[in-house]
Amino acid sequence: MRIDIISIFPEYFTPLEVSLVGKARERGILDIRLHQLRDWTHDVHKTVDDTPYGGGPGMVMKPEVWGEAIDAVIAQGGPEGAGLPRMIVPTPSGRPFTQRVALEYAREPWLLFTPARYEGIDARVVDEYRSRLRVDEVSIGDYVLAGGEAAVLVIVETVARLLPGVIGNAQSVADDSFAPGPMENLLEGPVYTKPPVWRGHPVPEILLSGHHARIARWRRDQALRRTFEMRPDLIARLDPESLDERDREV
């Protein structure tokens, strides 16, 4: 997978050089390229923003600069056969970014991220590229960031761990909370490791029993309880067909 990121803060993406994403890049699973938006300005101050039409607080990012930057990245061409990139625009007014959306993105050969700052990008940029590319305006949550870079970090890491070969244990990804399937809309229950007793706190006996069916049942009970306690909104989304008799007793 090829990922291009255009930003006025390319240094914000240093975390993509380490850990899971960094290793995926070293192994050639991910090709991430960073671009400094200001490289497409033409004034001495490298201006990327201006006052909003219609008044109001803050500044808006100029369409000309973004247009030249996006055109240049597209012109570089992507992976063989990839065609044009899917453009992802983080915004507080976007559609929710979910695990389901991440799974969709993980199947794409080429993603182009355009994280903005200030009050966002002139709306004509999205209008322009919707006529040429698939453009997704997405939000990572109902809170307000100062810009889109943190959202890109979240999205890239979420997508990277879904790519074949990135996570050693593919089953772990398949068992993810929120992944489509039996765990969709269920939170993970508690996890434990050695020692069997720590400061007087024992590991639940069932986990030491070696009885896999009972352990699986206990883990599902814990997931249902945790979901009920922490995210009752998700319980409402559970498909009643996916619940067995025992689930209904939890």
Ligand SMILES: CN1CCN(Cc2ccc(Cn3ccc4ccc(-c5n[nH]c(N)c5C#N)cc43)cc2)CC1
């Ligand atoms: C007067 N009012 C008029 C409405 N604005 C709304 C507003 C506009 C921009 C910004 C800052 N910002 C700039 C680019 C950018 C991208 C993503 C996100 C973002 N925030 N939260 C998420 N889940 C995000 C994601 N993904 C924030 C961004 C903050 C708030 C406030 C002032």
